[in-house]
Amino acid sequence: MNNLLDDNLIAQVADLHGIPQGAYNIRKNGVGIGRRSTANIEIKQKLDKPGIDIIVKPGTRGESVHIPVIITAEGLEDMVYNTFYIGENSDVLIVAGCGIHNDGNKKSQHDGIHDFIVGKGARVRYVEKHYGEGEGTGERILNPQTLLELQEGARVELEMVQIRGVDSTKRYTKAQVGKNAYLKITEKILTHDQQSAESEMDMELKGEDASIQIISRSIARGKSKQIFYPRLSGLTKCRGHVQCDAIIMDNAMVRAIPEITAYHADAQLIHEAAIGKIAGEQIVKLMTLGLSEKEAEETILKGFLK
Amino acid sequence: MLLELKNIWYSPEETTESVAILKDVSCTLEDDRFYVITGPNGGGKSTLAKIIMGIYKPTSGKIILNGDDITNLSISERAKLGIGYAFQQPPRFKGITVGELLSLARSKKCVGSGCNYLFDVGLCPKDYANREVNSSLSGGELKRIEIATLLSRNCKITVFDEPEAGIDMWSFSKLTDIFEKIHKGRDVTTVVISHQERILKLADEIILMQEGVIKEKGEKIVLLGKIMKGKNNFKKDCLGRVEKNE
Ligand SMILES: Nc1ncnc2c1ncn2[C@@H]1O[C@H](COP(=O)(O)OP(=O)(O)OP(=O)(O)O)[C@@H](O)[C@H]1O
Ligand SMILES: [Mg+2]
Numbered sequence: 001m002n003n004l005l006d007d008n009l010i011a012q013v014a015d016l017h018g019i020p021q022g023a024y025n026i027r028k029n030g031v032g033i034g035r036r037s038t039a040n041i042e043i044k045q046k047l048d049k050p051g052i053d054i055i056v057k058p059g060t061r062g063e064s065v066h067i068p069v070i071i072t073a074e075g076l077e078d079m080v081y082n083t084f085y086i087g088e089n090s091d092v093l094i095v096a097g098c099g100i101h102n103d104g105n106k107k108s109q110h111d112g113i114h115d116f117i118v119g120k121g122a123r124v125r126y127v128e129k130h131y132g133e134g135e136g137t138g139e140r141i142l143n144p145q146t147l148l149e150l151q152e153g154a155r156v157e158l159e160m161v162q163i164r165g166v167d168s169t170k171r172y173t174k175a176q177v178g179k180n181a182y183l184k185i186t187e188k189i190l191t192h193d194q195q196s197a198e199s200e201m202d203m204e205l206k207g208e209d210a211s212i213q214i215i216s217r218s219i220a221r222g223k224s225k226q227i228f229y230p231r232l233s234g235l236t237k238c239r240g241h242v243q244c245d246a247i248i249m250d251n252a253m254v255r256a257i258p259e260i261t262a263y264h265a266d267a268q269l270i271h272e273a274a275i276g277k278i279a280g281e282q283i284v285k286l287m288t289l290g291l292s293e294k295e296a297e298e299t300i301l302k303g304f305l306k
Numbered sequence: 307m308l309l310e311l312k313n314i315w316y317s318p319e320e321t322t323e324s325v326a327i328l329k330d331v332s333c334t335l336e337d338d339r340f341y342v343i344t345g346p347n348g349g350g351k352s353t354l355a356k357i358i359m360g361i362y363k364p365t366s367g368k369i370i371l372n373g374d375d376i377t378n379l380s381i382s383e384r385a386k387l388g389i390g391y392a393f394q395q396p397p398r399f400k401g402i403t404v405g406e407l408l409s410l411a412r413s414k415k416c417v418g419s420g421c422n423y424l425f426d427v428g429l430c431p432k433d434y435a436n437r438e439v440n441s442s443l444s445g446g447e448l449k450r451i452e453i454a455t456l457l458s459r460n461c462k463i464t465v466f467d468e469p470e471a472g473i474d475m476w477s478f479s480k481l482t483d484i485f486e487k488i489h490k491g492r493d494v495t496t497v498v499i500s501h502q503e504r505i506l507k508l509a510d511e512i513i514l515m516q517e518g519v520i521k522e523k524g525e526k527i528v529l530l531g532k533i534m535k536g537k538n539n540f541k542k543d544c545l546g547r548v549e550k551n552e
Contacts, residue, residue: 279397281397282397285396286410287381287382288361288385288390288391289385289410289455289459290459291410293380293382299402302401303400303401303406304400304401306401
């Protein structure tokens, strides 16, 4: 890999130290800089627009795909379309993520559109980390879109994390969940200073006995703003649960608008949303164990986003 | 360690000064002794414990530890001096595991694996160390974890606030074992706030608190009988009806 800066960015977003095992594609400043397909997982360039197709053969088990994106140039607006075809009965780990290092004064932006077609009985764990750093005044912007189709009996777990340095993010996730399929989305966001984060979701439970669990945990510090708008609809016998839990601090603003719609008498949909500051008694408890007030606060926040 | 409370008055800041919860409380807690504080609900026991831990600042009065005035020390500073408090109602933490809480609690001086303290309270470390201290724990489990946390700290002075509350009868005898063990093994001061006769019987000294004052303080042998008899006194309720207390 290129230099120390890139290594650090890649380690932050994809937990990678060196060349990954299995299939991978590394994109830097708008171009691919490294790619490997394996016998079961093919990665190829899209011909009509920027981006790649990732094709996982049916029955592929225990393999992984890493597709980190890094941006180190200021003023770059990168737009990419990735399509994942996950074959029937396969079981794979996909690690995506985007790191921006912007030392300049112009904005750097990455908009990734990820399309998933998850075949019958397939299992996917998808981990996406977003991270920004740099000294300049240039904004670091990430606007990911994730579109999912889960066929019969598929199980997909998405973990989306944004902990630092992203000035503005608008996230959109859309899913259609088929018969007996299960989708779990865990979203963790921390915003600070003047940052803003928005997450919108449209989830459709389409097949009988489909289920969805959405867990959103966020911390808003400084003057940052967060908006959550998960929408869930049940079209048949199904189960869905949305849980938005936010800690608000300083002068931040958090808005959570969970929406559930049932189109069927056997659709069981639940939403819970809570916004509040750290409970004083939690800080007191940790202080009685010898932690300072600041250490206590950090410990609670770290646990909350774990 | 010698802890002296001198003329402690306490009224919560948010209320008018006329309601004092602690009224001129003075007492001395000595080294290597086991105290049980008892008394009616609302008598000021937990408030006194929080004053000792530094969670509440007394409106007036002084707290002296081994001759040093600690009245103005923070909670964390007092914790570092070896004062500990097991909450009557411990808070829950999302995302923090039982094992992590125990590690946070263990001071450097403490030896042995923190998780072993879970055994002492009748919880298998294998089942509990990786569980989050969140709302999935039962009330009794949470109380036992709280006690294990305090045991792992190895404090010089520990106040346990109704440790038996919510604990099942099988674990209860384990709990009394723990207090006997702490008491015999080490040179520490143990204060237990309790309504249980079986715990009162473990005490060297009993302190009876009522309406914000210490009504009695003395050797168990002298006080136990008196208190047990006292609880059978006839008492008028707020409507002036006479009832016989259990
Ligand atoms: N912050 C507060 N504001 C007003 N009143 C308070 C406050 N904290 C405690 N009190 C009152 O002070 C009194 C003593 O409370 P405390 O919790 O010390 O009682 P206790 O002896 O521990 O009772 P229990 O046996 O029920 O645990 C109670 O009447 C309680 O309602
Ligand atoms: Mg109490």
